Amino acid sequence: QITLKESGPTLVKPTQTLTLTCTFSGFSLSTTGVAVGWIRQPPGKALEWLALIYWDDDKRYSPSLKSRLTITKDTSKNQVVLTITNMDPVDTATYYCAHRGFRGFDSWGQGTLVTVSS
């Protein structure tokens, strides 16, 4: 059974850097074809993909946010970390991490709400 859980601060100030950790179990990020992605959802709005990291350390970023995003993995700890620099109130959202296999994002974490406010 695959499980994922997001952790990190619930409140950040504008211009600060946000660091979110996704801790997972039930799969290995060293298995061929596997990836973990980050997706966010502002309150009342649609899902927005942010970043993706593959088993071979290939990384993909949303073009609109690429300059602010960094995704890394620690296979030994079963963790994926996303950092977002220069946070702004418009970045207020629930941030999800998800397992991506051949079926797409087939398992999701519960999400963590991050509010950006001074």
Place this chain on the structure above:
Amino acid sequence: QSVLTQPPSASGTPGQRVIISCSGSNSNIGDNLVNWYQQFPGTAPKLLIYSNNQRPSGVPARFSGSKSGTSASLAISGLQSDDEADYYCAAWDDSLNGPVFGGGTKLTVL
């Protein structure tokens, strides 16, 4: 502004069949597989349909997906009150080199 276009809302009465559309382009739906996700308020999205028309284990056969050209559809037959949720389509986009989502459709069961 989402890359994939969905109607913001849809509705139906119990027992009816409802279809939710998702429109894209050659770089996403036209050349790649489509997934659908179901999301209830305050919860994470759940994979409902993958590879255009495949249902994960546990998803009722009332839910079906199809794709034609640069558009896709999710059909829900025998509508139930429990189906009231937000539905999102998604596909890989070759131009953006990543997955894209639709704007979501809020389904109301009248």
